[in-house]
Amino acid sequence: MSKPRLLATGLLVAALGLGAWPQSARADSATTTTQSPDSVRAAAEQAVREHYALPGSRVVVNAAPLDLRLHLDACREPLRAVVPAYATTSSRLTVPVRCPQPGGWTVRVPLQLQLFRQVLVTSRPLLRGDGLGAADVHAEERDVARLGYGYIDNLTQVAGRTLARSLAQGSVLSPGALGGRRMVRAGDRVELVARLDGIEVRAAGVAMGSGDNGARLRVRNESSGKVVDAMVSAPGTVVALP
Incomplete structure (x- = not known):
């Protein structure tokens, strides 16, 4: 092919944008061989939602960004993320996400959890030794992942019980705040x-x-x-x- 013809061909290829095609193809190929960090984070978030999705619960979970230096081979199998059954309810947790194919990888994903449930809250200031009845508490939605001392969500759990310590109005009722059952009530x-x-x-x-x-x-x-x-x-x- 003559030099003028080669030059014309080159100009035509450049004008049509074909010169960039081989590089683009290589980029697409590279992309398909790397696992998306967002897919790993999404698998961890879904596992946490399913683990804490009890009736009456509202789950809000956000996975932290993964290390940008992390390059994972694309997984041909669905990713697996499991929250241990014995995991405590905490505002911060870590969930392993695994690629189950031979020679696969495992990444531990840190997450922030908010778990909203209806819990019993004091309706008025209560003193140590006071009994508890329906007029003393009411239900409110609270993030129980941040209630390190636990909580009570059922009035039957406090029937006949007294307080082991004083509580201000609006306090979440916890198991540690309860004393024993009253053996004698006023008027008995x-x-x-x-x-x-x-x-x-x-x-x-x-x-x-x-x-x-x-x-x-x-x-x-x-x-x-x-x-x-x-x-x-x-x-x-x-x-x-x-």
């Missing part, structure tokens, strides 16, 4: 026991306060109407104090 009919020098006398009484085992309260003797100080010793039983 109780057995009043008086002991002196080995002699024991029993009488019917009405509790004027509530408390667990060892709690002190006042009791009114039903027969005499006299009010005495007593200590709770068992459900429905109090011992008169000297």
Whole structure:
């Protein structure tokens, strides 16, 4: 081919943009041999959503960007990401994502989790020793991944329980905030026991306060109407104090 003809051919190829075609093809080929970081992050996020997707829950999860220096071979099999069944509910967690084909790879993906559920919150300030009823708490949606002391979501869990410490209004009710069940409630009919020098006398009484085992309260003797100080010793039983 003559030199003028070669030059014309070159100009035509350049004008049509064909000169860039081989390079573009090589770039596409390179792209298809590398796993997309976004696909790895998406697999980790989906695994977390499925793990925490319980009725009444709202899951918000975001995977952190992967290291830009990380180059993974494209995986021919679907990526596998599994959250361990024993994983604690935490705002930060790491999930391994694996390419299951022979000679595949595994990447640990860090994520931030928000897990919103309905939990019980105090409706008014409560004091240590107070009993808990429907009027004392209400349900609110909170991010339980940030509730390191746990939470309570069912009123039946607090029925008959007292507080082990005071709580401000709007506090999330946690298992650690609960004391034992009240053995005696204000207004209950109780057995009043008086002991002196080995002699024991029993009488019917009405509790004027509530408390667990060892709690002190006042009791009114039903027969005499006299009010005495007593200590709770068992459900429905109090011992008169000297």
